[in-house]
Structure formats: C-alpha cells, structure tokens
Amino acid sequence: MILKFLLIVIIITVIYIMFFKPKPATQKRRKNNKKRETENPEINDMTECATCGVYVEIQEAILSNGKYYCSRECLKEAK
Ligand SMILES: [Zn+2]
Known part of the structure; x- marks a missing residue:
C-alpha cells in the first residue's frame, strides 16, 4: 500500500x-x-539642437522641418 x-x-x-x-x-x-x-x-540617440547646439534625446527633442530642437524657445528662434 x-x-x-x-x-x-x-x-x-x-x-x-x-x-x-x-x-x-x-x-x-x-x-x-x-x-x-x-x-x-x-x-537613447542624442541629437544636436539646430539653434543652440545642445544635445538632446531624440524622444524629448522637438522635430520641425527635419531639424531637432531642444525646446520650444529654440524652435521659435529658428522660425
Ligand atoms: Zn536649443
């Protein structure tokens, strides 16, 4: 058993x-x-800001007209 x-x-x-x-x-x-x-x-891939040259993460960067910007201020300056 x-x-x-x-x-x-x-x-x-x-x-x-x-x-x-x-x-x-x-x-x-x-x-x-x-x-x-x-x-x-x-x-993260780093990209250079088209205005001030600061390196930003592509995910955080603002893409406009094929160029990356670190902030909206740089985007406004570029325009
Ligand atoms: Zn910038």
Whole structure:
C-alpha cells in the first residue's frame, strides 16, 4: 500500500513538474525579450539642437522641418 501511495505521489509530482514548470520558463523568456526591447530605447540617440547646439534625446527633442530642437524657445528662434 505504501509503495502504491509513493508511486501515485511520484506520478503526481512528475505531472505537476511537466505542466507547471515550463510556464515560468516561458514567462522568463518573455520577460527577457521585454527587457531587450526596453533596453534599446534606453540607449537613447542624442541629437544636436539646430539653434543652440545642445544635445538632446531624440524622444524629448522637438522635430520641425527635419531639424531637432531642444525646446520650444529654440524652435521659435529658428522660425
Ligand atoms: Zn536649443
């Protein structure tokens, strides 16, 4: 009886490992992919302001007529 019980426990644990272990593994892979995706924008490209020459992150810079400006004031000066 004890051997049967142990066998059932082993089978349950094996099934449990087979069904539940791969899920966190794929989640980790997805998290790694997300990290890789987010790491790239973190390495922000810097661009020079067309008016004052200050280097600004492209995401924060104001794009106007194909030129980047650090602030609205520089954009107004350019116009
Ligand atoms: Zn500027």
